[in-house]
Amino acid sequence: MLIGVFAASLAFQAGSAFAESYQGLLKKGYTVGKMSQGKSGSLGWVLTGKDGKQFCKSKVSLAVVDKKTLVSILASGRMVKVDRATFEAGIGGPDPSLPLLSDLKAGRVGPQHVGACTPLRG
Template sequence: MLSFKWLVTATVIGVAAMPTIAQAESFSKLKGQDYAIGKLTKGKAGGYGWVVSNGSKRFFCRLDASLAYVDKKEMVSILASGRLIKLDRAAFEASIGGPDPSIPQWSDLQAGRVKPADVGSCTPAA
């Protein structure tokens, strides 16, 4: 039977030997620290997001919005895979009872003019 002291020692050694995990940051915190927001791009896994940087540090902040208005007639559904599906804006708004002001403009997302509500987690970029 293993002693408690041996178990604690093994656990401490195991944790100390683990590689350091890069820390994720919140978009609001990075924006508050004057990080520059790049244009919308696709990440390694194909999903959309923005590179946010301050010169020496870079983060990839993923897009968290699932819908965006394109123009008066069209909108897009944004899948996690990065695929865009065109939707008829009039039909969508008829089904929900009118325009939804929380849905961002596609052009704003593309240009990096984003609200924290449209941004998911930010992880260190290579």
């Protein structure tokens, strides 16, 4: 019984050690691809490195399109246009922390906007 628990523990540790943080992958030399949709429909980025590929989910829920428009990014990956002036009036002014949608789509993304990374198979 104890050997079975030990083997299961090792298998769990090996699997969880393979999923890494976005910053950890960048430090290992992984490159960030353009924004894409994962199997679940969520948006994120494929990072490619010598050890393979990982999909890192987006944590962004709102992004700037231009001076007049924002997009709300839903969990399904769908983007809904939002009037920027109305939004900013509601929160009391501009939010400088919002990323540009063009940067997100191009893979120019900061660690604060990236969630969990999981290995891609195949």
